[in-house]
Amino acid sequence: MSQKDYYTVLGVPEDASQEAIKKAFRGLAKRYHPDRNRGDAEAERRFKEIQEAYDVLGDPAKRKKYDELRRFGSGGFQGVDLEDLFGGGSPFGGFGGSIFDLFERAGAGRRGAARHRPRGEDLRAEITVPFATAASGGEVSLSLPRTETCTACRGSGAAAGSRVETCPECGGSGTAMRSQGAFSFSRPCPRCLGRGRIIREPCRACRGSGTRTVTRRFAVRIPPGIADGGRIRLKGEGEPGGPGAPPGDLIVTVRVAGHDRFRRRGLDIESDLTLDIASAALGTKAEVETLGGKVELTVPPGVQPGQRLRLRGRGIRDHRGRRGDHYVRIRVRIPKKLTRRQRELLEEFARAR
Numbered sequence: 210m211s212q213k214d215y216y217t218v219l220g221v222p223e224d225a226s227q228e229a230i231k232k233a234f235r236g237l238a239k240r241y242h243p244d245r246n247r248g249d250a251e252a253e254r255r256f257k258e259i260q261e262a263y264d265v266l267g268d269p270a271k272r273k274k275y276d277e278l279r280r281f282g283s284g285g286f287q288g289v290d291l292e293d294l295f296g297g298g299s300p301f302g303g304f305g306g307s308i309f310d311l312f313e314r315a316g317a318g319r320r321g322a323a324r325h326r327p328r329g330e331d332l333r334a335e336i337t338v339p340f341a342t343a344a345s346g347g348e349v350s351l352s353l354p355r356t357e358t359c360t361a362c363r364g365s366g367a368a369a370g371s372r373v374e375t376c377p378e379c380g381g382s383g384t385a386m387r388s389q390g391a392f393s394f395s396r397p398c399p400r401c402l403g404r405g406r407i408i409r410e411p412c413r414a415c416r417g418s419g420t421r422t423v424t425r426r427f428a429v430r431i432p433p434g435i436a437d438g439g440r441i442r443l444k445g446e447g448e449p450g451g452p453g454a455p456p457g458d459l460i461v462t463v464r465v466a467g468h469d470r471f472r473r474r475g476l477d478i479e480s481d482l483t484l485d486i487a488s489a490a491l492g493t494k495a496e497v498e499t500l501g502g503k504v505e506l507t508v509p510p511g512v513q514p515g516q517r518l519r520l521r522g523r524g525i526r527d528h529r530g531r532r533g534d535h536y537v538r539i540r541v542r543i544p545k546k547l548t549r550r551q552r553e554l555l556e557e558f559a560r561a562r
């Protein structure tokens with residue numbers, strides 16, 4: 210069993226496509242095939258190595274696990290005995306199941322260690338949505354810079370093909386103990402800055418940090434009836450977590466924009482209706498704009514300024530199916546100027562009292 214890096218074996222970069230891996234494998238397999246190299250032990254060894262590498266890298270699921278192990282395995286592969294890891298079995302017999310059980314086990318060990326590692330930070334953002342969108346629901350888009358794992362080095366911080374070594378100072382733990390009198394403190398290892406690894410040749414894309422800031426566009430689904438200050442959580446869309454830890458969430462606080470005619474109180478909508486004095490006194494029918502379109506409102510005779518008339522069920526319907534009402538607040542316009550005829554009639558009206 211080889212201890213070589215599978216990418217190196219196939220001579221492909223870490224971000225090679227599945228197609229490129231297949232192509233590289235075919236070329237090498239042809240070159241080192243035992244039929245072509247009879248009695249050549251070195252060619253036979255290479256051929257097995259190539260097959261072993263392709264068994265893993267040629268399968269996207271296995272490759273993913275391999276990448277994870279490669280990235281976080283203590284000090285790359287230097288500290289891990291692959292012979293142990295793969296169970297020492299021949300990769301050509303019973304290879305399928307066992308290797309990945311072991312990958313799982315190696316992963317579980319890391320997860321155990323990472324149990325106390327905090328998940329990624331939550332990202333917070335605020336968006337203002339139009340009144341109608343908040344009432345009826347919809348989707349708004351939001352652009353936000355976010356820290357992401359560097360795709361070039363898959364978070365390792367190391368340039369492709371370069372070695373990542375376990376920090377000799379802390380043995381890979383990332384922490385150093387310091388004694389002061391009767392107490393001892395643990396602090397981040399000064400040599401590796403708490404990473405536990407020493408990168409010889411940093412990844413150029415991220416300058417060795419393993420992360421990059423990427424502006425992402427998020428589609429935020431606004432549930433109907435969301436209130437001003439309501440929060441929406443996009444699970445897993447926050448900052449990445451440490452090795453083995455889940456990412457944080459993106460928490461979006463929704464601000465509801467004002468409307469030129471509608472006011473909102475919970476699920477109820479309120480708007481104004483201005484009547485002249487005669488309509489207020491005599492009653493009338495009026496067309497009222499609601500969220501769902503125009504509705505005819507019957508104004509009873511003698512309606513008072515400030516009185517609210519209800520249009521039942523014409524308010525906001527939320528995602529649970531609850532429905533608010535639409536209230537029409539009455540205003541009465543007192544004429545500032547009267548025609549001669551109007552004056553006469555009003556004077557007559559006054560006398561009739």
Ligand SMILES: [Zn+2]
Pocket residue numbers: 359360361362363364365366367412413414415416417418419420
């Ligand atoms: Zn990188």
Ligand SMILES: [Zn+2]
Pocket residue numbers: 376377378379380381382383384398399400401402403404405406
């Ligand atoms: Zn260290």
